[in-house]
Amino acid sequence: MSKNFNQERLLQVLVAPQISEKATYLADKNEQVVFIVTPDATKPEIKAAVELLFKVEVKSVQVANLKGKKKRFGRFMGSRSDVRKAFVCLKPGQEINFTEGGAA
Structure with missing residues (x-):
């Protein structure tokens, strides 16, 4: 993490993982994971939150507003x-x- 974020804020940024047929296809083909996030979340916050919660390295983040x-x-x-x-x-x-x- 390059910037210092509030840890409480990072725990609230990710709402839920999006598990669907399209999300599974993206995970297999592009090594991407889809999350539903809070409306005011920024790309650096999302990256820091995923790295904090799942202990993985993030290459990039794209965001879509639906x-x-x-x-x-x-x-x-x-x-x-x-x-x-x-x-x-x-x-x-x-x-x-x-x-x-x-x-189970």
Whole structure:
């Protein structure tokens, strides 16, 4: 980590891993992992948080802001919340495995 970040802030930056067919394809082909992050997270914060939590080396971070869909709930219009995704590219030989461990 090149900059000093508040450790409490880094623990709150990553909301959840995105586990989908597309995310699995990216993990296999480009050694990338997809995370849902807080809307105000910056690329250096995301990099520092992944390195802190998973003890891996991060090569780069790309970020995408996804707007929430407009949906109908009966006769009322509503919208899903906006989501910010981080595509974290790991250095060669690094891996994050979400399937091992955990309760059955």
